[in-house]
Amino acid sequence: MMSSQVDIKDPFAGERLKESPFHPRQALFNLRDAWSSWNGYKFADYYYDEEYEYFCIRNSCATYDICPMQKYVMTGPDAEAMLNRMVTRDISKLKENRVTYVCWCTDEGRVIDDGTIFKMGADRFLLTCGSPSLAWLRKSAFGFDQLEISDVSDSLAALSFQGPTTCEVLKKMGLVGIEDLKPFCIAYFSLGSNDNNRLMVSRTGFTGDLGYELWIEEAYALELWDKLYAAGEDYGIQPYGEAATNMARLEAGFIMPGMEFNEALKTVHYQYDQTPFELNLDWLVDFKKPHFNGRSALIKARDQGAEYTLVKLDIEGNKPAEESFLYSDKECSKEIGYVTSAMWSPVVKANIALAMVMTSALDRDIWAEIYYSKELRHHSKVVRCTLQALPFWSPKRARATPPGLY
Amino acid sequence: MTKYDAIIIGAGHNGLTNAAYLAKAGLNVLVVEKNEYIGGAAVTREMHDGWFYSSCSYVCSMMRQSIHRDLNLTKHGLVLVPYLGTVVFADNGDTMVSYNSEEAEYNQLRRRSPHDADAMFRFQADLARYAQLIRKTLLRTPPDPTSFRPRDIKELLWLAKEFWSLGEKELYEYIRFFTMSAADFLDDYFEDDLIKAAMASPGVIGTALGVYSPGSAYILLHHVMGDVDGNIGAWGLARGGMGAISHAIAGALKEHGGEIRTNAGVDKIRVKNGKAVGVVLDNGDELRADIVVSNMDAKRTFTQCMDKNDLPPGIYDKAKNFKIRGSSGKVNIALSGLPKFNKVPDNRYINRGGQGFVGSMETMERAYDCWKHGRWSEDPFIESVIPSAWDPTVAPPGQHWMSNFVQYCPPALADGPWTPEKRDAFGQTVIDKIERYCPGFKDLIVHMEVRTPHEIEAEVGLTEGNIFQGELTIDQLLFNRPFPGYAQYRMPIKNMYMCGSSTHPGGGVSSACGANAAREILIDLKRPNTVPEDDFYDE
Numbered sequence: 001m002m003s004s005q006v007d008i009k010d011p012f013a014g015e016r017l018k019e020s021p022f023h024p025r026q027a028l029f030n031l032r033d034a035w036s037s038w039n040g041y042k043f044a045d046y047y048y049d050e051e052y053e054y055f056c057i058r059n060s061c062a063t064y065d066i067c068p069m070q071k072y073v074m075t076g077p078d079a080e081a082m083l084n085r086m087v088t089r090d091i092s093k094l095k096e097n098r099v100t101y102v103c104w105c106t107d108e109g110r111v112i113d114d115g116t117i118f119k120m121g122a123d124r125f126l127l128t129c130g131s132p133s134l135a136w137l138r139k140s141a142f143g144f145d146q147l148e149i150s151d152v153s154d155s156l157a158a159l160s161f162q163g164p165t166t167c168e169v170l171k172k173m174g175l176v177g178i179e180d181l182k183p184f185c186i187a188y189f190s191l192g193s194n195d196n197n198r199l200m201v202s203r204t205g206f207t208g209d210l211g212y213e214l215w216i217e218e219a220y221a222l223e224l225w226d227k228l229y230a231a232g233e234d235y236g237i238q239p240y241g242e243a244a245t246n247m248a249r250l251e252a253g254f255i256m257p258g259m260e261f262n263e264a265l266k267t268v269h270y271q272y273d274q275t276p277f278e279l280n281l282d283w284l285v286d287f288k289k290p291h292f293n294g295r296s297a298l299i300k301a302r303d304q305g306a307e308y309t310l311v312k313l314d315i316e317g318n319k320p321a322e323e324s325f326l327y328s329d330k331e332c333s334k335e336i337g338y339v340t341s342a343m344w345s346p347v348v349k350a351n352i353a354l355a356m357v358m359t360s361a362l363d364r365d366i367w368a369e370i371y372y373s374k375e376l377r378h379h380s381k382v383v384r385c386t387l388q389a390l391p392f393w394s395p396k397r398a399r400a401t402p403p404g405l406y
Numbered sequence: 407m408t409k410y411d412a413i414i415i416g417a418g419h420n421g422l423t424n425a426a427y428l429a430k431a432g433l434n435v436l437v438v439e440k441n442e443y444i445g446g447a448a449v450t451r452e453m454h455d456g457w458f459y460s461s462c463s464y465v466c467s468m469m470r471q472s473i474h475r476d477l478n479l480t481k482h483g484l485v486l487v488p489y490l491g492t493v494v495f496a497d498n499g500d501t502m503v504s505y506n507s508e509e510a511e512y513n514q515l516r517r518r519s520p521h522d523a524d525a526m527f528r529f530q531a532d533l534a535r536y537a538q539l540i541r542k543t544l545l546r547t548p549p550d551p552t553s554f555r556p557r558d559i560k561e562l563l564w565l566a567k568e569f570w571s572l573g574e575k576e577l578y579e580y581i582r583f584f585t586m587s588a589a590d591f592l593d594d595y596f597e598d599d600l601i602k603a604a605m606a607s608p609g610v611i612g613t614a615l616g617v618y619s620p621g622s623a624y625i626l627l628h629h630v631m632g633d634v635d636g637n638i639g640a641w642g643l644a645r646g647g648m649g650a651i652s653h654a655i656a657g658a659l660k661e662h663g664g665e666i667r668t669n670a671g672v673d674k675i676r677v678k679n680g681k682a683v684g685v686v687l688d689n690g691d692e693l694r695a696d697i698v699v700s701n702m703d704a705k706r707t708f709t710q711c712m713d714k715n716d717l718p719p720g721i722y723d724k725a726k727n728f729k730i731r732g733s734s735g736k737v738n739i740a741l742s743g744l745p746k747f748n749k750v751p752d753n754r755y756i757n758r759g760g761q762g763f764v765g766s767m768e769t770m771e772r773a774y775d776c777w778k779h780g781r782w783s784e785d786p787f788i789e790s791v792i793p794s795a796w797d798p799t800v801a802p803p804g805q806h807w808m809s810n811f812v813q814y815c816p817p818a819l820a821d822g823p824w825t826p827e828k829r830d831a832f833g834q835t836v837i838d839k840i841e842r843y844c845p846g847f848k849d850l851i852v853h854m855e856v857r858t859p860h861e862i863e864a865e866v867g868l869t870e871g872n873i874f875q876g877e878l879t880i881d882q883l884l885f886n887r888p889f890p891g892y893a894q895y896r897m898p899i900k901n902m903y904m905c906g907s908s909t910h911p912g913g914g915v916s917s918a919c920g921a922n923a924a925r926e927i928l929i930d931l932k933r934p935n936t937v938p939e940d941d942f943y944d945e
Contacts, residue, residue, distance in 0.1 A: 031505075031507060031510060031755065032507055032509065032510075048490075048506070048507065048755050049490060049506045049507065051488065051635065051637070052488070052490055052506065055487045055488065058485065058487075059485065059487045059645055059796070059797065059798070060796075060798050164798070165798050168803070233804075234803040234804035235798055235803060236795075236796065236798055238754070316940070317940060318471070318636065344635060344636065346486075346634075346635040347480060347485055348475075348480045349471050349474040349475045349479070349480060349486075349635075350475055406798055406799065
């Protein structure tokens with residue numbers, strides 16, 4: 001039979017989602033073509049089964065494509081001063097080859113985004129964050145002339161590699177001494193021979209478990225993938241998507257833009273964005289350091305006290321309290337807050353949530369009105385919530401150096 | 407001499423659960439265990455250098471989440487990981503794989519039978535409906551239908567209401583279901599023999615019945631009503647092996663001040679003036695307690711560990727005739743690599759899950775015929791799992807351990823007692839069968855542990871090696887388990903209770919029997935209940 005040989009041009013060429021450097025390999029795993037998108041990239045929601053992928057993070061090891069994350073290299077004598085002026089944390093104490101978690105605010109003290117700063121050299125930093133931030137960086141760089149900002153989001157490929165067997169896999173891959181890398185530290189390794197320590201590894205992640213992030217120039221992305229997957233074959237390696245990430249980060253108590261906070265620069269309604277205090281990020285705000293963006297507003301916010309506080313909740317029953325309202329009484333007469341993220345935690349076997357609760361109501365009972373649907377019919381129930389101080393999941397291996405045998 | 411508030415006999419998972427809840431209520435409890443290790447049939451042992459076998463039970467789906475959460479078992483080291491993907495093998499070499507994806511699964515079934523692919527939806531809905539009702543009873547004490555006590559009447563009414571809520575048609579179906587064979591049940595849905603065989607196999611696991619025997623339909627349900635995190639029918643592995651479950655419960659028990667003594671087998675339960683007063687250990691030591699709880703099966707408890715004269719009339723005979731026939735063996739194999747099976751696509755979503763060597767409906771029935779004649783099956787039904795493909799902690803990297811549950815294997819052979827030679831011949835039958843579907847399988851074998859009902863009884867103490875502590879047929883379920891009139895965990899002797907799988911809701915690593923028994927004991931002691939009421943069934 002002759003096949004038709006009509007040459008059809010893609011009418012949307014150039015408008016389609018970009019493919020990450022890891023895409024050729026990841027696509028093979030994506031049995032159900034469950035793609036969503038992130039910053040213009042085609043991005044897996046899940047590859048096969050979100051719970052399976054989640055369990056790879058908790059039980060073996062798994063990779064998460066963070067190429068679509070935004071990455072900026074800041075170089076020059078003014079780089080540190082500029083970043084220190086922008087973020088709320090004091091990064092002048094940050095040592096070389098260390099990473100720190102930061103957030104930055106508007107003049108009104110509302111959180112624009114959170115991210116990480118890597119100090120790669122005295123005058124060289126890498127800033128990573130979820131949303132494109134070049135415009136804000138340029139604004140923040142006003143007056144800092146000896147500084148160059150380059151957007152390496154597309155050229156620097158990165159894989160988050162998380163789970164109990166990750167250290168063993170990296171050892172097997174030939175990263176000598178990786179077991180001595182401490183949390184929030186950076187080390188460089190060669191991928192092949194004479195490649196001049198092309199691979200940067202940081203002991204960081206977004207899962208609350210043992211894990212690393214692997215950074216390499218785009219051109220070497222597939223070489224990294226193949227070596228990692230060859231080493232990980234016997235250690236349960238598997239790619240995971242957004243769905244599993246969201247589960248793991250919630251158990252770890254990490255916040256997510258678009259869930260726990262509304263990015264200030266995208267917020268329409270007055271004060272529908274958040275201060276770091278509301279997000280329980282007091283520890284990120286350092287008033288002892290020189291002036292930084294939002295300082296005066298944040299001093300005021302601190303003195304006034306946050307109207308809402310982000311809390312962790314352990315909730316009765318097994319129905320996730322997604323989008324639930326919170327009340328101080330079972331009759332639901334006094335509303336005191338709302339749930340931002342909720343799930344059944346498969347590893348802890350608990351019904352957990354992050355929620356914004358009025359600070360003044362934190363010493364009272366908390367009840368959640370949960371809506372759920374059963375075969376198309378909607379139901380609701382009111383259940384008791386208990387405040388939880390510590391992350392729901394926080395294994396020792398995540399902090400130990402060496403992390404010990406899985 | 408120390409006098410305990412309660413002594414629990416047997417550190418299996420139900421005994422430990424029972425003890426943990428009694429300790430949580432403030433009782434001074436001691437668990438005595440005949441082996442040097444705890445866990446009973448939920449046990450992990452390093453049987454070969456670097457290989458940790460779950461020697462008996464090997465997967466888990468019935469563990470009550472409410473108990474897991476309430477006893478904080480995760481803090482005590484328990485992580486339950488679901489495993490995905492199974493392959494079933496037909497006599498002619500055909501395979502059918504199951505994906506954890508509705509679409510992939512549907513396409514797969516359609517290739518065998520478009521009719522059956524459609525019928526699967528109705529089958530799953532019907533099973534879910536039946537399972538839902540049984541699941542609701544798991545953490546409840548069965549009512550005594552002959553009693554006029556308000557609590558029994560209330561519970562009977564609740565049960566009746568639940569049954570009636572199925573609707574008239576389903577009520578009839580449900581009653582039929584309890585007495586049907588798996589084969590008859592499946593005939594209403596499917597036409598393809600391999601699909602039927604795959605679906606029927608859970609109906610005979612652990613039971614001395616065949617796929618055509620009445621009663622096997624319910625056992626099928628018993629195996630699919632479990633869940634992992636709400637995914638009904640899913641099966642999980644305990645990270646580190648099934649022993650991790652027992653050790654986590656033991657951790658909770660110790661946290662609440664409980665005590666465990668190993669190498670302490672019980673010779674007799676001591677009875678004075680019609681009341682249990684303690685136990686006599688195999689070494690002659692006597693331990694006293696206000697309450698004695700047996701986690702041993704009903705037959706062993708009453709026919710081996712009690713003086714016949716201490717028992718009210720009839721109980722000894724009931725125990726002697728308790729249906730607890732051994733029907734299965736277990737072959738644990740250490741492998742130097744991941745086996746590659748014929749006609750199984752080489753992708754990690756299915757090549758590392760479970761394997762069901764079912765053959766056909768007829769092959770499974772013929773396997774049962776051998777058992778009836780006192781022989782192990784020449785062409786057995788084998789349910790296998792390779793836990794090391796999921797759990798990095800149970801075998802060296804790149805090497806594997808394969809759990810093979812084998813049916814049928816009789817507790818007593820027609821041609822004389824079990825011998826090590828016969829045991830090994832039984833093991834050989836199993837690996838011969840696997841080799842048929844996996845050429846080169848035998849070359850991968852590094853170590854093997856073969857367990858017939860004889861070894862299971864000797865090591866674990868389960869009479870005849872019956873994995874459920876008594877068969878799960880309607881005559882031994884709910885208010886009939888273990889015996890009519892004694893289904894509420896209280897035994898004919900005062901201050902004596904049972905908490906093992908011989909009691910409601912029966913076999914499986916669920917912790918439900920132990921927890922239910924603890925609740926009844928606390929009621930008798932007029933202590934506040936410590937056992938969770940909310941069982942997270944679909945409200």
